[in-house]
Every structure is written in structure tokens, then in C-alpha cells.
Amino acid sequence: MAKSSTARRLDEPLVGVEQKQPAFGGGEPPAPPVRPNTPVGSNAALAVAMFLGAEAMFFAGLIGAYIVFRVAAPIWPPPFQPRLPIGVTGVNTLILLASAVTMRWSLRAVRANDRKQLIRLLATTAALGGIFLAIQGFEWIRLIRFGLTVSSSVYGGLFYTLIGFHGLHVLGALIWLLTVFVLTQQGRFSKERHVGLQTCCMYWTFVVGLWPVLYGLIYLY
Amino acid sequence: MKQRILLGVLGIWTACFHVPSIAHACSVCLTGANDPTADAFNWSVLFLMATPYTVVGSIAGWLFYTHRRSAAKQEKNETAEGLVHLTWNPKESGR
Numbered sequence: 001m002a003k004s005s006t007a008r009r010l011d012e013p014l015v016g017v018e019q020k021q022p023a024f025g026g027g028e029p030p031a032p033p034v035r036p037n038t039p040v041g042s043n044a045a046l047a048v049a050m051f052l053g054a055e056a057m058f059f060a061g062l063i064g065a066y067i068v069f070r071v072a073a074p075i076w077p078p079p080f081q082p083r084l085p086i087g088v089t090g091v092n093t094l095i096l097l098a099s100a101v102t103m104r105w106s107l108r109a110v111r112a113n114d115r116k117q118l119i120r121l122l123a124t125t126a127a128l129g130g131i132f133l134a135i136q137g138f139e140w141i142r143l144i145r146f147g148l149t150v151s152s153s154v155y156g157g158l159f160y161t162l163i164g165f166h167g168l169h170v171l172g173a174l175i176w177l178l179t180v181f182v183l184t185q186q187g188r189f190s191k192e193r194h195v196g197l198q199t200c201c202m203y204w205t206f207v208v209g210l211w212p213v214l215y216g217l218i219y220l221y
Numbered sequence: 222m223k224q225r226i227l228l229g230v231l232g233i234w235t236a237c238f239h240v241p242s243i244a245h246a247c248s249v250c251l252t253g254a255n256d257p258t259a260d261a262f263n264w265s266v267l268f269l270m271a272t273p274y275t276v277v278g279s280i281a282g283w284l285f286y287t288h289r290r291s292a293a294k295q296e297k298n299e300t301a302e303g304l305v306h307l308t309w310n311p312k313e314s315g316r
Contacts, residue, residue, distance in 0.1 A: 057273065060272040
């Protein structure tokens with residue numbers, strides 16, 4: 001006959017259940033606290049981190065190609081090609097960097113449950129991103145008028161490929177941000193649940209963080 | 222038979238070392254030491270080689286930071302529960 005699980009072992013002393021509770025000066029030692037196996041971060045944030053890794057590798061490939069042409073060229077930019085607008089793009093860089101700051105503050109605002117401030121900061125971030133894209137578009141039109149096109153030279157091809165892909169990423173981030181903005185206005189994010197905003201912030205930070213690298217490499221180097 | 226194969230492989234290997242222009246193992250190896258094209262490829266290779274380490278390191282660092290922050294937050298929340306366990310005194314219990 002199988003032993004019952006509730007049966008007392010022969011060598012086990014007779015101790016009442018109430019004596020097993022932790023008390024001053026006696027009783028059984030308490031069991032260590034059980035920590036629930038809760039995840040340290042959201043799966044969506046991890047997925048976006050992986051996606052950003054892939055994006056970084058994509059841009060690394062483009063930058064690698066740029067380095068090959070740039071370092072091998074005896075004169076850069078090639079003769080009879082227009083020079084890039086360093087000053088205006090420098091100001092534009094500051095605008096984009098400011099948008100990253102407001103984006104981080106918006107994450108702080110949602111954690112503080114300050115919805116009004118969150119909406120204000122998201123609107124500011126979107127406006128700064130929009131200004132960046134507008135200035136970039138304006139500069140592109142000027143450069144095309146000066147004769148710098150994708151097919152004009154390797155210089156033009158590399159410039160439009162690298163800066164164009166970055167511009168597309170900023171546009172994508174802006175669309176994502178506007179979606180998050182609408183969801184925030186609908187009250188879909190709270191202190192406890194704001195993964196959508198967090199992932200958007202991660203993507204925005206990546207896009208902004210990439211720009212100074214591209215600016216330094218293509219405009220200044 | 223085995224010796225012939227081995228000799229053949231060794232012969233090809235030696236020939237490749239002595240006549241590198243036939244081997245064409247690397248598109249950059251034939252250029253001179255101070256050639257800008259070789260420099261360009263070298264810098265590009267170095268950059269592309271370092272990028273995966275940077276990317277994976279960044280993700281791992283972010284995960285580590287998130288884990289540490291989460292553990293610290295959990296410990297902070299458990300301080301009230303911890304007081305219960307302090308009530309048990311092994312000296313007074315006589316064990």
C-alpha cells in the first residue's frame with residue numbers, strides 16, 4: 001500500500017502547525033522568499049532591439065561601401081561636383097538631437113503619469129522631426145538644381161543612397177510617432193502600460209543617434 | 222596512392238605561394254603597400270568587422286542594464302516582506 005503524502009514520518013517530531021510559523025526565539029527557520037519569474041523587459045522591446053541591430057548592420061554595409069570609395073578617391077568631392085551645405089545641415093543636426101531629448105522626456109512623463117506633458121512633448125518631437133525632414137528636402141532640391149543627382153557620379157550616388165535611406169527611416173519614425181501621438185490622445189498609455197511608446201522611443205533614438213555619424217562621415221570628412 | 226595525392230596537394234600549395242598572380246586569392250593583395258585602394262578596403266573591412274561586435278555588445282549591455290534595474294526595483298518592493306523574516310533568531314531558537 002502506498003504511503004499517504006500527508007502521513008507523518010516516524011523520525012519526525014510532533015510539532016504543531018502553529019509552531020512552524022516564524023516567531024521570536026523559536027520555530028522552524030522561514031523559507032527563503034520566493035521570487036516570481038517575471039520578465040525584466042517586454043518582448044516587444046527586445047524584438048525592436050533585435051530589429052535595430054539588423055538596421056545598424058544595414059547602415060554599416062552602406063557606410064562600408066562609402067569608406068571604400070571615399071578613402072580610395074584622390075580628390076573628394078570629385079571635381080565639378082557641388083559642395084554639400086555643412087552649416088544648414090549642422091543646424092538641422094541640432095534640431096534632430098533636440099528631438100531625441102524631448103522624446104526621452106516624453107518617456108519620463110508617461111512614467112510620472114503626466115499625460116498633458118506627454119502629449120506636449122510628443123507634439124514637439126514630431127514637429128522637430130518634421131522640420132528636419134523639410135530642411136533636408138529643401139537642401140536636396142537645391143543640390144539637384146546644382147547638378148548633384150544619383151547618376152551624376154559615385155559621389156552623388158553614395159550621398160543620395162546613405163542620406164536618402166536615413167531620411168526614409170526618419171519618415172518611418174515620424175509616422176510611428178504620429179500613431180503613438182494619436183494613441184496617447186486616446187489615453188491608451190499609462191504608467192504601467194506604455195510599451196508602444198517605449199519601442200517608438202527606442203527607434204527614434206536609433207534614427208537620431210545614426211545621424212551625427214552620417215553627418216560627420218559624409219558632410220565633414 | 223595516398224602519397225601521390227599528398228604530393229599533388231603539396232605541389233599545388235607550393236605553386237600558389239610562389240606564383241601569387243595565378244592564385245588571385247584576394248582582390249586587394251596584389252596592390253602595393255601604400256595604395257589608397259588597399260587602404261580603403263582595409264578601413265572598410267575593419268569597420269565592418271567591428272560593427273557586429275558593437276551591435277551585439279550594445280544589445281547585451283541594454284539587457285544587462287534592464288535586468289539590474291528590474292532586480293533593484295524588485296528588491297525595493299520586497300523590503301516590507303523582509304521584516305517578517307528578521308523576526309526569526311537562530312540563537313534564541315537554540316539550534
